[in-house]
Amino acid sequence: MTVGRICTRETDLVDADESVQVAAERMNARNVGTLIVLDQESHPVGLITDRDLALRIVGKGRDPIQTLVGEIMTQFPYHVSEETPIETALSKMRSGGFRRLPVVDADEKLVGVLSLDDILELLCSEFTEIGNLIRKESPRSLAHP
Template identity: 55%
Template sequence: MSVGRICTRSVDVAAPDESAQAAAIRMKTRNVGTLVVLDQNQCPIGIVTDRDLVLCVVAKGLDPTMTELEVVMSTLPESVTENTPIEAAIGIMRRGAHRRLPVVDDDGQLVGLVTLDDVLSLLSEEFEEIGELVRKEAPTSSTL
């Protein structure tokens, strides 16, 4: 199974020169905790989370109206494509301690975001299906 099956297609984005305050307002308005930061070619260059804003701006006493996301964001060491096997994406997440990975097309442009929650939802569905199979195959007292 590939990442394209489980990734989120509607992704909130920001520019690297956007202020931390503008990003926080967008997160609040859109009810999201993550923004993917894109370059001028619509290619992901970083991710900023609500936690990043708290730890890198608020806790350091920086002015959120003057602090650009480029300073706050986590730079992207890796991204995946829609065809990347889920197992490979999990490996990337585990090795880099990433909870989110941008999904890009062949030109490196953003097409989605795969998160640890997406993977856990899939695993939960798989375990439910396995549980159903086990229940159907389990002998009952009347068949013993």
């Protein structure tokens, strides 16, 4: 299965020249933990997370109104193609310590975001189906038609 089948297609954006305060308010209003920064061609050039706000702003006593997103965002984040196998994306997340990855199309334009939550939901669904199959084919269920 590919990343494009499970990623979140509705992404929330922020401009690099917006204040961190605006970014935090947008995250709060939309109940998200990541905002993506795009260039003029819709390529992901940065991202900012709620963790960035905690560590790079609050943790360092910086002014969120005076600090711009471009000053603290993760620049040129790793990304994956929507055709990337989920196992490959998970390996990239694990090795890089990423909880989220931008997902791009063949032109490297943003089409979504893959999160660990997306992968966990898939795994939970798959394990539930396996559990149902095991119960259905167990000796006890086969003995009582």
